[in-house]
Amino acid sequence: MVAVPPVGIRRRAAMAPAAGSPHRDEILLGDAAATLAILPAASVHLAMTSPPYNVGIPYRGYADDLHPDAYLEWLARVWKALYRVLVPGGRFALNVAPTSIKEFHPIHHDLARGLRKMGYIMRTEIIWYKQTMGRRTAWGSWRSPSNPHIIPSWEYVLVFSKGQWNLPGPKEAIDITSEEFQRFSDGFWELKPERKRRGHPAPFPEQLVERIVKYYSYRGNVVLDMFGGSGTVAAVARATGRHYLYIDRSPEYCEAALSRVAAAEPPPGWEVPPPRAVVPGAGAPAPRPERTAAAAGPGPLPW
Numbered sequence: 653m654v655a656v657p658p659v660g661i662r663r664r665a666a667m668a669p670a671a672g673s674p675h676r677d678e679i680l681l682g683d684a685a686a687t688l689a690i691l692p693a694a695s696v697h698l699a700m701t702s703p704p705y706n707v708g709i710p711y712r713g714y715a716d717d718l719h720p721d722a723y724l725e726w727l728a729r730v731w732k733a734l735y736r737v738l739v740p741g742g743r744f745a746l747n748v749a750p751t752s753i754k755e756f757h758p759i760h761h762d763l764a765r766g767l768r769k770m771g772y773i774m775r776t777e778i779i780w781y782k783q784t785m786g787r788r789t790a791w792g793s794w795r796s797p798s799n800p801h802i803i804p805s806w807e808y809v810l811v812f813s814k815g816q817w818n819l820p821g822p823k824e825a826i827d828i829t830s831e832e833f834q835r836f837s838d839g840f841w842e843l844k845p846e847r848k849r850r851g852h853p854a855p856f857p858e859q860l861v862e863r864i865v866k867y868y869s870y871r872g873n874v875v876l877d878m879f880g881g882s883g884t885v886a887a888v889a890r891a892t893g894r895h896y897l898y899i900d901r902s903p904e905y906c907e908a909a910l911s912r913v914a915a916a917e918p919p920p921g922w923e924v925p926p927p928r929a930v931v932p933g934a935g936a937p938a939p940r941p942e943r944t945a946a947a948a949g950p951g952p953l954p955w
């Protein structure tokens with residue numbers, strides 16, 4: 653998956669920009685917004701995440717079916733907390749799926765608009781084409797214009813930057829090949845969904861994460877996922893020579909991620925320690941709107 657770095661790079665990786673931060677290479681059990689609040693400002697170069705999609709997935713510990721406005725309001729608090737911890741030029745890659753056909757809601761538009769209003773620069777929108785058409789039959793009215801449906805066989809990766817487009821870094825810490833750079837720069841990515849569930853209902857494929865990590869960060873950078881799930885981002889980050897931070901509120905998912913990331917060996921010459929499990933002492937998780945309260949609809953949106 654990765655090339656051996658030139659001699660002399662090891663020290664640079666160990667000194668990567670978040671040096672001094674007490675938090676890196678950790679699996680943090682906790683609420684996303686509350687845990688982000690304890691991380692040092694400007695300590696993360698790339699965040700990649702896939703939040704709960706709010707489509708009724710049976711996660712451990714909460715209902716994945718909030719009112720759309722309450723859902724956006726909740727996520728907005730997380731994005732605000734993330735902004736503080738990103739370095740200038742730090743990237744945020746947000747994976748979201750189209751909502752269900754019946755209750756279609758253009759949530760990716762709402763998220764993009766909200767993030768831009770918050771001050772994020774929107775860089776692009778990648779289409780992850782999942783090639784799942786063969787398995788779907790929800791066509792609405794068959795062979796008739798009366799009520800045909802489009803099947804969402806894709807997801808989005810919306811990519812943002814904090815404050816500036818450029819993220820400086822040492823040339824020796826670039827690990828993307830010319831061929832990969834050319835291929836990934838075409839924003840239509842055909843990748844099959846993850847087959848290995850690893851005890852999680854919605855993991856994303858390692859290939860998707862590896863593309864984002866190599867395209868948008870340097871070796872030695874700090875890569876974060878605040879809805880870490882099965883630990884895909886942290887595992888790929890470590891396997892490609894990046895430091896990582898993982899947050900999830902489920903002890904079961906944290907535990908599974910811990911062993912997965914520990915098994916993801918960094919490339920030779922790059923020191924990225926195995927994960928430490930941390931339960932931040934920062935107290936109770938930030939409140940997430942309850943399903944019943946949300947059903948009535950929240951007050952005005954924060955943007």
Ligand SMILES: C[S@@+](CC[C@H](N)C(=O)[O-])C[C@H]1O[C@@H](n2cnc3c(N)ncnc32)[C@H](O)[C@@H]1O
Nearest residue numbers: 683684702703704855856879881882884900901
């Ligand atoms: C879509 S899944 C992420 C899957 C992940 N991308 C992977 O590859 O496994 C969303 C995750 O968010 C976690 N989660 C839900 N609410 C949370 C919160 N308030 N704070 C932190 N994590 C939360 C869930 O436990 C779930 O594992």
